[in-house]
Amino acid sequence: MNDYQFKLVRLEGDFVWHSHPDTDEAFIVIDGEMVIDFRDGNVTLGPGEMYVVPRGQEHKPRASRECRIMLIEPVGTVNTGDAGGPMTAENDVWI
Amino acid sequence: MNDYQFKLVRLEGDFVWHSHPDTDEAFIVIDGEMVIDFRDGNVTLGPGEMYVVPRGQEHKPRASRECRIMLIEPVGTVNTGDAGGPMTAENDVWI
Numbered sequence: 538m539n540d541y542q543f544k545l546v547r548l549e550g551d552f553v554w555h556s557h558p559d560t561d562e563a564f565i566v567i568d569g570e571m572v573i574d575f576r577d578g579n580v581t582l583g584p585g586e587m588y589v590v591p592r593g594q595e596h597k598p599r600a601s602r603e604c605r606i607m608l609i610e611p612v613g614t615v616n617t618g619d620a621g622g623p624m625t626a627e628n629d630v631w632i
Numbered sequence: 633m634n635d636y637q638f639k640l641v642r643l644e645g646d647f648v649w650h651s652h653p654d655t656d657e658a659f660i661v662i663d664g665e666m667v668i669d670f671r672d673g674n675v676t677l678g679p680g681e682m683y684v685v686p687r688g689q690e691h692k693p694r695a696s697r698e699c700r701i702m703l704i705e706p707v708g709t710v711n712t713g714d715a716g717g718p719m720t721a722e723n724d725v726w727i
Contacts, residue, residue, distance in 0.1 A: 538656040538684045538704065541636070561633040567680070585662070589633045609633065609704065 544608040544616075545632065552598040555620035562590045562610045569604030573597070639703040639711075640727065647693040650715035657685045657705045664699030668692070 548571055564573065565587040572581050573588060574597040580588055590596050598606075617625045643666055659668065660682040667676050668683060669692040675683055685691050693701075712720045 538658045539687075539706070543658075543682075563633045563638075587638075592634075611634070 540612050542612045546606045546608060547603055548598055548600045548606055549603040553617055553620050553622060553624050554595055554597045555618035556593050556595045557618040558593050560611050560614055561592050564588050565607045567605040567607055571598055571600040571604040635707050637707045641701045641703060642698055643693055643695045643701055644698040648712055648715050648717060648719050649690055649692045650713035651688055651690045652713040653688050655706050655709060656687050659683050660702045662700040662702055666693055666695040666699040
């Protein structure tokens, strides 16, 4: 949509701590349950719930069982943000 | 999120034909069923389904029974687009 992407994600286990210095990031849970850890707390999201992580805020998504999520963010946003590393995924994979 | 708004809408009956010359518009159905008419066809959306109407494309949302929808679009996007009229709603109403 315009210059934004809708990204479908399966999350299981702990993702890496990271932040996106230049953009907010919206999480919408489709199925399952996930937690977003922040340095000073966390938020738990179930099906149909959403949360917008503000730009620059460190966060670590995690899910004890597979959780299906839709992310909304500018095209080209890197999943690991400023952290990089082996969990960095390719962008622009269309399904 | 950034300069985008998530707009929660209850739709029942026929909305007006309109288009948004400057932006795409994403529809996500939360509950119920809706139809988006185009000049050359239509699309039916149920719970959890989404559709992005491209900028400039004339469309008319409708629902035979109340349908609950989330729209994603740039802040300040007018619901009736280029059509105006009595169905134009106030923007920036926070809930």
